[in-house]
Amino acid sequence: SRKMTVGARVVVSARTYADFTPQASFDIKKCDVHKLEEGPPLQAVLTREEGLQYYRTMQTIRRMELKADQLYKQKIIRGFCHLYDGQEACAVGIEAGINLSDHLITAYRAHGYTLTRGGTVREIMAELTGRRGGIAKGKGGSMHMYTKHFYGGNGIVGAQVPLGAGVALACKYLGKNELCVCLYGDGAANQGQIFETYNMASLWKLPCIFICENNKYGMGTSVERAAASTDYYKRGDFIPGLRVDGMDVLCVREATKLAAEHCRSGKGPILMELQTYRYHGHSMSDPGISYRTRDEIQEVRSKSDPISMLKDRMLSNNMASVEELKEIDVEVRKEIEDAAQFATTDPEPPLDDLCNHIFYNDPPMEVRGTNPWTKLKSIS
């Protein structure tokens, strides 16, 4: 069982802990499978503790992304900003199916994963605003955040996939029974280097879970216009695959557990397609309504929102109270506000830091400035 990194506060209410159902079993959608004997079970057990934790984490991601939207419109966040709201069940469900000692890499829609992998909202937001308290000291920005066993945050579409297989190779080489979750989107799924990676991961039986987050659009191009085959879970050909409801955190978790078991038993890579949806456009520069209708977005929000789905499940099974969840909402809002406050008031990185971090473990060196007379200093 996993340790909760976000502790649940003792809720002062009229109802005691003993009133709530400690755990319940939920039906989850059947996963389509490819070259697999069977998919995950059709039922998932959720404990109250887990439910509250998943709820809190998903809500934190949701609120954090919405705050980033605000800050971007105020021009406090610059450049690229790719938001994850709508896809929370993926990041949270995946993390619930692996351990923090496992490894994970994704592309640029990475704020949610930075959080689930151990980053704090404070250091994520301060990175977005480019401050010295940012998780990469302000030098990376939205697309380049890193924590332990989390390799970003990668800007070049598809490049993270071979990297992830390389991490998996290291896992196998070092014999620590760890695996690597390697994520990419429906847009990236057509990249040649991904097929090169499927080939090598399969040949060498690397402990790699390839996960395609299919949110139906690669920037402004729908999957039907980009891919000759939109069965992304089959695109690994000789790699077994499953297609998962990415809006249901329990479905994602159960599928991830199955995938992790597959890898850890030495069978080699496996592929999961998570069918999910992003509420925002591709990035903050994309309103997201020129290639899809507002109706479509609204439909997903009302029928498939991952946080609502979990909330309804817990409430209708007496696993939590409305007040309790509201209280979590309040706490999350406060955490985000505090983080945003920090992110907008923390100073920018000092100019002294400009040339640092070029090389690791090297003596200090000189770096040419913009003109021959300017010699800047670089330390490791």
Add this chain to the structure above:
Amino acid sequence: MASLRCFLRSGKVFVVPCDICIINSILLLQVTVRDALNQAMDEELERDERVFLLGEEVAQYDGAYKVSRGLWKKYGDKRIIDTPITEMGFAGIAVGAAMAGLRPICEFMTFNFSMQAIDQVINSAAKTYYMSAGLQSVPIVFRGPNGASAGVAAQHSQCFAAWYGHCPGLKVVSPWSAEDARGLLKSAIRDDNPVVFLENELMYGVPFEMSEEVQSKDFLIPIGKAKIERQGTHITLVSHSRMVSLCLDAAAVLAKEGIECEVINMRTIRPLDAEAIETSIMKTNHLVTVEGGWPQFGIGAEILARIMEGPAFNYLDSPAVRVTGVDIPMPYAKILEDNSVPQIKDIIFSIKKTLNV
């Protein structure tokens, strides 16, 4: 080509066609560049079990150019990995492995093929330590033959020194001799940063004398320091890789005419040892750079720009010039190919023009 001369106690001198000659009880070995690279990798594989080699034909074929001969037999499938012909994929895998704690040597059969993977070298390897503000280092070596070979035509003959030399976050090394190959490859493998190691196919079979000191398991050449291969007073020649041989040959010819050239072997492209070049120019007052690659935006161009901007400019008695490959894709026919790269006569010509003799 270096020849080995042995001295008998009687004072007679003769050329020995054997591998080993004992002179004054110092053991001097004749070692080819290929064997030097092979031994360096062997020793580093033995020293640190996180080091491994991957690339096309490196294992069971013993290496396309036999540089990794014997390694697979000794270390097995885990440490010496044959890859499919998928540069972008396996270079990315190598970088990921480096991020996760291993120390890969990623071989490109030639650096021409590294173009397919260049995004992984630059965007995934070179920039990551900076983007992560020091959280994520990438201890990887990309190695393989670079530049012109013999009769392999345009797509297989490009020099990438300037391309990789352009990028912050990379170290770029270009050995000439067997000693260079050995010491620099060991340093590159032990370096915690991405190193692009540019070998030369035409140099693989060339033997060099290697002293006992150089043969020791911890012999390292520091990255970023040039070496003066030949002392001189009239002009400074700066070169890297195979062109160092031509510079030395040109210098030998000119010595007979009383012109003494100082030949600097760059050893490292990035970081460039500008100080060594400046110190030399302050002595000789003249500079000619010699490279195999194309002239525009190349190694020589960078050296000349730095000299212009630095203290050595005031010591130049004539403009510094570059000797480079001809600005064309490499042709196939021998006569055309021979005239596409600098020859000794081109170097001599440029030296004499610079010295106005």
